[in-house]
Amino acid sequence: MNTAIKFWFLTFTVSLLMVSSSSTTHFPNVVIAGGGFFGCSIALMLQRRGLRPMVVESENELLTRASQVNQARVHGGYHYPRSLITAYRSRYNYERFRRVYREAIVDQFTKVYGVSRLFSKVTASQFEVFMQRIGAPLKAAPDKIAAMFDTNLTESVWIAQECAFDCALLRERCRRDLEESGIPIRYGTRVVSAQRDIRGTVVAGLSDGSEWPVELVINATYSGLNLLTQGSHLPVIPLKHELAEMALIRLPEELDGLSVTMMCGPFFSFMPYPSRGLTTLSHVRYTPHLQWFEKPETVLRDPYERFGQLVKNTHYQYMVTDAARYIPALSKAEYVDSIWEVKTLLPQTEVDDGRPILFRRDPALPEVIHVMGGKIDNIFDVEDELDAVLSSSPVKIAL
Ligand SMILES: Cc1cc2nc3c(=O)[nH]c(=O)nc-3n(C[C@H](O)[C@H](O)[C@H](O)COP(=O)(O)OP(=O)(O)OC[C@H]3O[C@@H](n4cnc5c(N)ncnc54)[C@H](O)[C@@H]3O)c2cc1C
Structure with missing residues (x-):
């Protein structure tokens, strides 16, 4: 292929990807693995901060796994009398969660x-x-x-x-918010790897064979966290x-x-x-x-x-x-x-039954962030951590 054809082909492929993924044409600079409550909410947070996230979900619908199959309790702190920090944070987040997600x-x-x-x-x-x-x-x-x-x-x-929360209404809310924000979602697709290429760019590899050069990869896959670490040759999360x-x-x-x-x-x-x-x-x-x-x-x-x-x-x-x-x-x-x-x-919670969030920049590839909420209201704690990361080096994102 001569250079002009190659260039046209590349542009055409990229445009196709952009158009098929979303009604708005933005090229993502963050790939979010997992379209559960955490993945969707993090996508919205990043979009509000000027990044261009894309959600990749292996199922054909949002919020079908742990975000759907759970006890539906918005924790008010009562459940954690052996973990002061979890109980206190639950109480702190409780009213906020009720307010922000009131329709659910x-x-x-x-x-x-x-x-x-x-x-x-x-x-x-x-x-x-x-x-x-x-x-x-x-x-x-x-x-x-x-x-x-x-x-x-x-x-x-x-x-x-x-x-309690209604997971079906929470799903509707996430879907609507993502749609209104023009955040693309790729269903039926897995993020299989995140690796640095020879130019130093982090590339997210998807199960459909596509590769996405990005500034951040958010691993919000809950039970699947280590599928991504394994596929990326990154350290295992206990x-x-x-x-x-x-x-x-x-x-x-x-x-x-x-x-x-x-x-x-x-x-x-x-x-x-x-x-x-x-x-x-x-x-x-x-x-x-x-x-x-x-x-x-x-x-x-x-x-x-x-x-x-x-x-x-x-x-x-x-x-x-x-x-x-x-x-x-x-x-x-x-x-x-x-x-x-x-x-x-998280194995360390066996002692006090606490539910801290996992929010870990990968030690081997800091552009990859592993997130696990533990419980649904912890989403607000994740937001605080994200802000800290976005303003710190070496992953200082160009907004
Ligand atoms: C039995 C049970 C009871 C619970 N009870 C409560 C409760 O009462 N109150 C409470 O607050 N919390 C409760 N929780 C915890 C709560 O459900 C979770 O904290 C929350 O749903 C996690 O959301 P998530 O988005 O991280 O995970 P999920 O909803 O599981 O989302 C992860 C998504 O990632 C997708 N995925 C996985 N691997 C990949 C990949 N490589 N690429 C792309 N997509 C991928 C999955 O298909 C899934 O949709 C409970 C959990 C369970 C299991």
Whole structure:
């Protein structure tokens, strides 16, 4: 090919890519791997700061993995009485999350927290003091609610201020925001690598064979974080994965409009799951079916592939039998279905059950940033970290 034809061909290909990816014609300078809540939200943050992100999602829809299959709790701090920093940050972000994503907020239910007399890692008075410390409102549950609990097993119950989110409405919100901002999304495509080429440019390689010279690659792939590190010959991020099951149930009439979380140890929780008009029942002991770790010395396997291959036999009977010891009316719940997902955690959180964010510039390739939120409201903590990166060297982005 002579030079003129080569040039025309290149221009044509680039234009095609730009047009097919978006209604607006901007050539991305950031590739975001993962179109979950974090990937989408980070894309919007970067766009607002003058960068040109492109979201690459391996599924054919946004927010289909952990951002859809979860307990739908907007954490208000009550869940973390063993991690002051997580509890405090949750409380801090709670009202902001409610405000920013108000169309996806569901709060037409009464949130009850209880402390078990047996095997609990906190006592009722410790729980109260802790919640006071982080500014999380608690009031004694009225007799009608308290009477539903077995007092031999339950030390105390309170009404808390905590709401749920509807993942379908959150998806709509993300999709609309991305569209209005003209941010291109490539569906059904994986980011397989991020590497520096011989000119020193970082190039993101996609599963469709295209290559994108960029200034930043954001790895927001949750369970898939190490698929990208592996494909890019970057250091492994230590992670713990669990195969998690949440049962979807219909509550009996006497529990209608209630959501209960029993603290703090091997107990249970039921929360509204608004996108299906049902309730999830989860249990610290029975929701995780098995776990595996990714460490530098382990042979890595694709967690999504593994998830697809694992046998999924429900633990519902174990969950409900144990939970009904505390709330006898639960035995009348109707089992409808189970939802399953790989839950990914930072191994260091096993001690205090905290949920800090992972926000790590890759030590070998600092233009790659690995992000894992841990819980949905942590998105605001990610924003602070992004700002710090955008103003620091060596990755000082030309805005
Ligand atoms: C069982 C369970 C219960 C939970 N309960 C709660 C709760 O009650 N409250 C709360 O706040 N949080 C909860 N969480 C945590 C919360 O769901 C996650 O923190 C959040 O959804 C993570 O969002 P994300 O965008 O990082 O991940 P995801 O939504 O999983 O998004 C990652 C995306 O990356 C895509 N992907 C993967 N690899 C690639 C690749 N190489 N290229 C392109 N795309 C790729 C995936 O398809 C996926 O869509 C729970 C999680 C689980 C699993």
